[in-house]
Amino acid sequence: MAKGFYLSRNLAMAGLLLAAIALVTIIALSVVYDKERSRNRAPSNGAPSVGASSPSSSSSIDPYSSSTSASPGPQKPWQRYRLPDTLAPVHYDITLWPRLEPDQQGLYIFTGNSTVRFVCLKDTDLIIIHANKLNFTLFQGHEARLKALDPAHPVPQVQSSWLQEETEYLVLQLDGALKAGRVYLLETQFKGELADDLEGFYRSQYTEDGVQKVLATSQMQATFARKAFPCFDEPAMKATFSVVLIHPQGTGALSNSKQMESSRVEFDGIPVSRTTFEPTKRMSTYLLAFIVSGFSFIEGDQETDVQVRIWARHQAITEGQGDYALNVTEAILNFYEHYYNTSYPLSKSDQVALPDFNAGAMENWGLITYRETALLYDPVASSTGNKERVLTVIAHELAHMWFGNLVTLRWWNDLWLNEGFASYVEYLGADHAEPTWDIKEHIIFEVRKVFAVDALASSHPLSRREEEVNRPSEITEMFNTISYSKGAAVLRMLSEFLSEPVFAKGLSSYLNMFAFNNTVYTDLWDHLQLVSDTPSISLPHSVQDIMNRWVLQMGFPVVTVDTRTGQVSQQHFLNDPQAVVERGSPFNYTWFVPIKWIKSGVEQEQFWLLKKTGIDSRVIATGDQWVLANTNVSGYFRVNYDLENWERLLHLLHTDHQAIPTVNRAQLLDDAFNLARAKVINTTLALRTTSYLSKERDYIPWASALSNLNYYFLMFDRTEVYGPLQGYIRKQTLPLFEYYRTITANWARVPPGHNDQYNQINALNMACNTGLKDCKELALRWFSEWMADPERNPIHPNLKSTVYCSAIAFGGTEEWDFAWRMFQNATVATESARLRSALACTKAPWLLNRYLQYSIDPTKIRKQDSVSTIVAVARNVVGMPLAWNFVRENWSYIFNNYGRGSFSFSGLITGITQRFSTEFELKELERFKEQNLQVGFGSASLALEQAIENTRANIRWLAESRSQVLDWLSGEAK
């Protein structure tokens, strides 16, 4: 799955510089993955509650510190969350019929039937199969009918049967044993609700030409296939599937494999279409997908055998919004076929943009589903950031077609390998499709993002033991930044020290060996080891031993290079030096660290730091020699130096900054700021890394600087430091603003480079946000031109977010209402996303409060967008306390309606508490935690702990650094 809601990378960094700014469009904030959602209507089976998340699991605050799973104990098999190992599915025949109109009770439903052929592995008199919220038609009083494949074999009778709601099972107790080695058939007939809950088989709505349209679609990962039909719903229970969809005439049906035939028939006197699909390859249930819609598509005209199509609303397709996706899909598929050295495993690839979708995208095998903003690109209305988002999400999902889908991890505890892998290779696939974008460098944004959470004492290791992950809510918790971004960072490091060709060779060997089967993560290490056992690669330890250090212990080291003595040492890096690390580590928080480095402009041979401390005389520098470690940030660690080397690097930044690789310039800033926060180096030293910026024209270092200064804005935008801070940044940004004004001929042209376009946005954004008059006037003028003629928007898409936000911040009710109208009428998803975040930029409290109310009204803001809207308001300094009050007042409602156990909630807590830095705010946060223990925090539990830890660190940092920062800035800002 791809990460959920995004705020534009360049904008996110600059986002706080204006008192009231909240620019959201796209950059990973956190994984939105909505698990349990209680509903207003009665659940099926007349059950009183929704099952999975028991109160005890949702009130457990640190899900990673102890196992929250039910203890083994003397449980019955149906009380355990994992299926017994007695039965294995072979093939399913499934027919599903979604109704796109409500029934007499006003309920949208689907009906279906299914026969699963399974083999008995161990004699048993129990059949346990997943089923959730399905109402069954009874056969002789039971929910299912059992047959033997071979009619000559006797079949035991169903003695009793029931639905086990807590564990989401249908249980059949037989009067005799199924025999190992024999094959049986289990037949069911059922009915479920086609709800708007974004889980399982669900419905989505949109308006076209004034007509309300309904479609049926699905989201099975991680545990929702059981909500569509009874199934052995674990990733290792692979089977083949023959799917039939019944649907209204005039609509189309899609599933994982190609359509075999479609005919018009009558069911229950209703004329319908009946579409049969080819049997699938052997696959996991969580990768199934069913869609019935009136969507249109475009198709690739490539000579290859693989059919590639992009689907969306009719209007979006006719406007060409799917063209870019189609273009890059073919390029990316070609790339992966070479990279994996394995052809695309299926005969077709459909990708569908859905109006309602919870995550960013979902890698269903052969039928990938997306949020509209992650698949559709409008050449007229979309920005370059929107384009990059489309490109990278497609590259991410297509990577899963092999890694994850063809070969699947056995259980969810290894999710990090699946998601980390796709999050890494998406950059390779994207780079292949857009080779001029230098997009591989952008992975450092991912690294930086996860550094921030992995440097907390409340972090957790990438890998968990299989027994620790059982309940659906525990599975949901695996979809977090650590899994995605740290996973990507450590795999990239591995690929770098093995070299890319060796890494790819090992991958190919792994994929071939385990095609259509399942693995554990160490299987990948074994295959990489196999291809690394050549004299040309000298590793200090086995792949497994090296990687265990990164996978089994949380956090990462800061490596200190002392160029006076040659000493190189490592230490577990923590944002807060006083934080108490309670979690133990099997390796005592030391890592095997591969260090690439540069000495005075010359690349040196990589060396390994294998202990806490080592001596390497090669790193000794004299005179004006300088040392830079972790070239291109290929290793997952921070770097510190002795003061003399820091001074030499600062000097170099001023005299010849391009002698340092772009990514390392960004990292020098980022390391310095974070080391200062952790009190390892002086705050003034960190601030001094920004003083060369008036000469910097590259995007990546600027982005790094802005994101770090962002922290200063968060800490100081309510204090007396704010004025000097604004002044300093304005002074540093002015040359960049002028530079872009010149090369764009007074903002008339678009800068040629991809990264230059981002940096232009930064320049404009910073200038407007630090109150540069020229910029403010520009924004207001463009916006009023648009208001005067809504049909013609004169603002370039790249600059829209900045201009909208500035105009709404500086404007009043009229601007707000105009933007709200434009938001409601927008037919391009990226445009509506931009407007939605810009609406949070107003400084008027009453508008912000009204907007907060809108955010939880699904007739105004789609459910999928609620959390990111609230977070946008919180990013605004005026909106922050309002959003915090709103969330506290409505916690129970928001939690129950907008994602119990949802990862969007970690984004909510993180977003709202970003500025927290006073004792008072800490107390409020702690009180909030106490008061809502009953309601629970679901997957935001960890985020809440992180927020408390961060607030404490902020309080201390402020106490110690405030006057230092004020003095330095006052000296610089004149």
Ligand SMILES: *[C@@H]1O[C@H](CO)[C@@H](O)[C@H](O)[C@H]1NC(C)=O
């Ligand atoms: C399933 O049965 C329950 C209890 O009778 C009922 O409330 C619910 O609406 C049914 N679901 C569907 C989809 O018909």
Ligand SMILES: *[C@@H]1O[C@H](CO)[C@@H](O)[C@H](O)[C@H]1NC(C)=O
């Ligand atoms: C499901 O029901 C349809 C229509 O009654 C029937 O044709 C089909 O054989 C059934 N399929 C299974 C798998 O039971």
Ligand SMILES: *[C@@H]1O[C@H](CO)[C@@H](O)[C@H](O)[C@H]1NC(C)=O
């Ligand atoms: C898709 O590719 C074609 C051919 O290279 C190109 O002309 C077109 O502009 C591309 N479309 C988009 C939206 O990038």
Ligand SMILES: [Zn+2]
């Ligand atoms: Zn993914």
